[in-house]
Amino acid sequence: MYLSGADQTLVKLLVAGPFGVGKTTLIRTLSETPPLHTEEVMTQTGAVVDDLAGVRDKTTTTVAIDFGRLTLPGDLVLYLFGTPGQKRFRPLWADIARGALGALVLADTRRLSDSFEVMDIIEEAGLRYAVAVNAFPDAPTYDTDKLREALDLHPDTPLVLCDARDRDQSVDALISLVSHVLAHTPQQGP
Ligand SMILES: Nc1nc2c(ncn2[C@@H]2O[C@H](COP(=O)(O)OP(=O)(O)OP(=O)(O)O)[C@@H](O)[C@H]2O)c(=O)[nH]1
Numbered sequence: 001m002y003l004s005g006a007d008q009t010l011v012k013l014l015v016a017g018p019f020g021v022g023k024t025t026l027i028r029t030l031s032e033t034p035p036l037h038t039e040e041v042m043t044q045t046g047a048v049v050d051d052l053a054g055v056r057d058k059t060t061t062t063v064a065i066d067f068g069r070l071t072l073p074g075d076l077v078l079y080l081f082g083t084p085g086q087k088r089f090r091p092l093w094a095d096i097a098r099g100a101l102g103a104l105v106l107a108d109t110r111r112l113s114d115s116f117e118v119m120d121i122i123e124e125a126g127l128r129y130a131v132a133v134n135a136f137p138d139a140p141t142y143d144t145d146k147l148r149e150a151l152d153l154h155p156d157t158p159l160v161l162c163d164a165r166d167r168d169q170s171v172d173a174l175i176s177l178v179s180h181v182l183a184h185t186p187q188q189g190p
């Protein structure tokens with residue numbers, strides 16, 4: 001899947017969020033090229049460091065990076081870099097985030113507070129972000145005003161609800177992020 005033409009605008013975006021919130025799933029759903037994953041089976045040895053609260057059925061985890069590509073109409077090519085979710089991999093984030101224009105932060109209503117640390121890291125890196133609340137079947141549902149309040153979101157920061165397994169919903173989540181990033185990017189002169 002090679003890109004044709006030279007008129008594309010290339011944009012690097014992060015897909016971030018706490019452990020097991022659906023980052024790998026979202027990139028797998030969206031990528032037009034075979035996505036790169038670094039999934040490894042979770043073993044008994046990791047039980048003391050990996051907090052499985054709320055994600056009991058999970059058997060694998062990202063140990064380095066996810067990577068995929070999505071072309072949007074208007075020749076906007078999005079390069080999606082997924083961060084690993086577990087805290088012990090936080091030192092990798094600075095390298096993965098280098099050159100990114102924005103981040104989609106995934107959140108799970110069963111563990112909303114887990115997204116705070118992620119939003120802090122993204123803000124400290126100076127990146128704009130949108131929040132996508134990933135709909136898990138046994139997760140409580142709240143209206144978006146309540147979610148914005150609970151997440152303490154700036155009025156400008158987009159919040160969308162999405163199922164990371166659904167392509168249309170995931171594309172919409174990315175479009176809201178890209179629109180937000182572009183709205184705050186100074187236009188270049190002629
Ligand atoms: N019902 C539902 N299940 C989801 C959704 N997104 C992901 N899942 C499931 O949740 C599990 C975890 O998803 P992953 O994509 O591996 O999560 P992750 O954020 O990449 O996890 P780490 O890399 O370990 O932090 C998988 O079994 C997915 O099939 C969703 O929107 N709805």
Ligand SMILES: [Mg+2]
Pocket residue numbers: 023024025061062066084085
């Ligand atoms: Mg993952």
